[in-house]
Amino acid sequence: MGYNGLHSSYNGPMAQNVDIGGVIVEQSHLGKNLTYSMLDALGRAIVTGEFAGKSFPTEAELAQTYAVSRSVTREAVKMLTTKGLLSARPRQGTIIQPEAGWNLFDPDVLRWLLERKFSINLLRHFNELRVSIEPAAAELAARKATPEGLAMIEAGYQRMVAAEAGQDDPLDADIAFHVAVLCAAGNPFYAQFRDVVETALRTSIRFTNRFKGRTASLPAHRAVKLAIEARDSAGAYTAMSMILREVMLLIADAERQEG
Amino acid sequence: MGYNGLHSSYNGPMAQNVDIGGVIVEQSHLGKNLTYSMLDALGRAIVTGEFAGKSFPTEAELAQTYAVSRSVTREAVKMLTTKGLLSARPRQGTIIQPEAGWNLFDPDVLRWLLERKFSINLLRHFNELRVSIEPAAAELAARKATPEGLAMIEAGYQRMVAAEAGQDDPLDADIAFHVAVLCAAGNPFYAQFRDVVETALRTSIRFTNRFKGRTASLPAHRAVKLAIEARDSAGAYTAMSMILREVMLLIADAERQEG
DNA sequence: GCGCGCCTTTTTATCCTACAAATATCTTGC
DNA sequence: GCAAGATATTTGTAGGATAAAAAGGCGCGC
Numbered sequence: 336m337g338y339n340g341l342h343s344s345y346n347g348p349m350a351q352n353v354d355i356g357g358v359i360v361e362q363s364h365l366g367k368n369l370t371y372s373m374l375d376a377l378g379r380a381i382v383t384g385e386f387a388g389k390s391f392p393t394e395a396e397l398a399q400t401y402a403v404s405r406s407v408t409r410e411a412v413k414m415l416t417t418k419g420l421l422s423a424r425p426r427q428g429t430i431i432q433p434e435a436g437w438n439l440f441d442p443d444v445l446r447w448l449l450e451r452k453f454s455i456n457l458l459r460h461f462n463e464l465r466v467s468i469e470p471a472a473a474e475l476a477a478r479k480a481t482p483e484g485l486a487m488i489e490a491g492y493q494r495m496v497a498a499e500a501g502q503d504d505p506l507d508a509d510i511a512f513h514v515a516v517l518c519a520a521g522n523p524f525y526a527q528f529r530d531v532v533e534t535a536l537r538t539s540i541r542f543t544n545r546f547k548g549r550t551a552s553l554p555a556h557r558a559v560k561l562a563i564e565a566r567d568s569a570g571a572y573t574a575m576s577m578i579l580r581e582v583m584l585l586i587a588d589a590e591r592q593e594g
Numbered sequence: 595m596g597y598n599g600l601h602s603s604y605n606g607p608m609a610q611n612v613d614i615g616g617v618i619v620e621q622s623h624l625g626k627n628l629t630y631s632m633l634d635a636l637g638r639a640i641v642t643g644e645f646a647g648k649s650f651p652t653e654a655e656l657a658q659t660y661a662v663s664r665s666v667t668r669e670a671v672k673m674l675t676t677k678g679l680l681s682a683r684p685r686q687g688t689i690i691q692p693e694a695g696w697n698l699f700d701p702d703v704l705r706w707l708l709e710r711k712f713s714i715n716l717l718r719h720f721n722e723l724r725v726s727i728e729p730a731a732a733e734l735a736a737r738k739a740t741p742e743g744l745a746m747i748e749a750g751y752q753r754m755v756a757a758e759a760g761q762d763d764p765l766d767a768d769i770a771f772h773v774a775v776l777c778a779a780g781n782p783f784y785a786q787f788r789d790v791v792e793t794a795l796r797t798s799i800r801f802t803n804r805f806k807g808r809t810a811s812l813p814a815h816r817a818v819k820l821a822i823e824a825r826d827s828a829g830a831y832t833a834m835s836m837i838l839r840e841v842m843l844l845i846a847d848a849e850r851q852e853g
Numbered sequence: 854g855c856g857c858g859c860c861t862t863t864t865t866a867t868c869c870t871a872c873a874a875a876t877a878t879c880t881t882g883c
Numbered sequence: 884g885c886a887a888g889a890t891a892t893t894t895g896t897a898g899g900a901t902a903a904a905a906a907g908g909c910g911c912g913c
Contacts, residue, residue, distance in 0.1 A: 417676040471726035
């Protein structure tokens with residue numbers, strides 16, 4: 336195990352602020368400071384099963400392993416506790432919570448899970464959720480989208496058009512469109528999925544591209560946009576369902592090939 | 595502002611372990627220690643808008659206000675950061691994040707929001723989500739529930755029957771049923787909603803009971819259970835949709851009454 | 854007067870040490 | 884064999900010292 340080297344001489348670019356769905360939030364705390372570095376390293380270690388079987392180290396041991404102070408260790412552990420990965424009690428020590436308690440809607444946790452050994456099964460589960468969420472969001476958007484919401488969807492769509500012509504990143508454009516629909520629904524609970532969808536799509540890109548050089552279908556997305564603009568809620572629901580059915584078929588194919 | 599009195603001489607019963615959906619997870623850290631007490635107090639203060647307009651206090655000021663050490667303050671702030679409520683940078687200080695960044699699927703955050711001034715609007719938004727999630731979960735459960743999953747649904751239903759006869763708590767029974775369906779879907783992302791549904795239903799009980807003395811409809815829930823047991827996925831979807839349509843109507847009524 | 858870069862100052866970040874409290878485990882007495 | 888108590892381990896809490904980041908002001912050069 337030994338020394339994990341969180342103390343890099345130069346940490347590279349710091350946390351950027353990203354504008355998603357019209358709201359600026361801090362993203363990617365990764366190399367921000369020692370606590371966040373340890374959070375990432377320790378979280379990934381837990382998720383990849385590095386402590387399976389073994390009893391989890393004490394605060395003191397963790398601090399020594401990662402070569403940081405106990406304060407930093409305690410803050411990292413507290414954050415992992417909030418994410419559902421750990422719990423701590425005096426004398427019993429810090430222990431890993433059962434996986435069912437992990438907060439899958441936390442982008443960090445989801446990313447660690449998807450990266451640990453690319454799981455097509457997890458990807459299918461995630462898209463089974465999208466199948467119920469995104470058409471419903473499209474339906475709500477058709478009924479209640481504000482001018483700003485419509486503009487955001489239009490902007491996302493235009494990025495996809497640009498990407499088709501090689502003038503924008505296809506993945507970023509696809510994400511922007513789906514996130515725009517989630518936000519345009521005007522319901523904070525649907526908007527909540529923006530980070531999750533962003534993370535999952537971004538992490539699984541290598542996979543989805545491996546099986547087809549496919550770009551997300553422009554006409555299908557156009558149909559969603561048009562239905563929402565026409566305030567056709569049933570049409571928006573159906574059009575979004577089509578897109579996700581495509582995705583599910585792609586995943587089913589892949590499962591047949593790999594599994 | 596003054597002294598907030600987190601240091602109670604006796605903290606009462608400590609954190610209980612609760613069995614939800616067959617998984618034991620730690621719940622209700624509330625009075626567990628100073629850090630969790632401060633997390634709750636500070637989180638509630640933020641959500642209720644106690645710092646609206648004002649600039650957020652520094653670590654030192656927070657520590658003094660809540661009469662705790664800087665260590666405790668920093669850990670509480672780190673947890674609130676993980677929940678999306680805060681962010682911190684040197685010199686800039688600790689600042690409240692825009693509400694759109696708050697993690698609504700964190701039971702603490704959701705509870706604070708629902709308690710702050712009971713918002714029928716928030717409750718409607720939440721149930722707009724349930725409308726898309728729960729029927730889909732019922733459909734999945736009908737297709738893929740394990741014997742354990744079916745048993746859990748049966749157990750939940752039997753609790754509802756018992757509650758009808760005054761031998762169990764109606765709310766607990768209702769929650770147990772809906773959580774069982776979410777877990778029986780065999781998809782970790784759907785199972786993820788157990789805490790959220792639990793929290794939202796439990797917090798909104800006072801409201802839902804105010805408008806009708808209604809208990810959750812036993813026949814409607816029975817229909818869901820039977821469809822799942824019969825592996826009738828379409829029937830399960832429809833039956834669960836019925837239940838939620840009822841709930842949405844109830845909320846719409848209330849909105850008309852309250853304004 | 855104006856802009857650029859240095860400097861000051863505020864605030865979080867990190868490390869440290871000491872002690873308190875909780876609790877699992879062992880020990881002892883019966 | 885069992886239960887009450889002693890013990891030891893681990894997290895919880897406190898608080899001081901110093902480092903690093905960064906916003907805002909100051910001053911220098913032009």
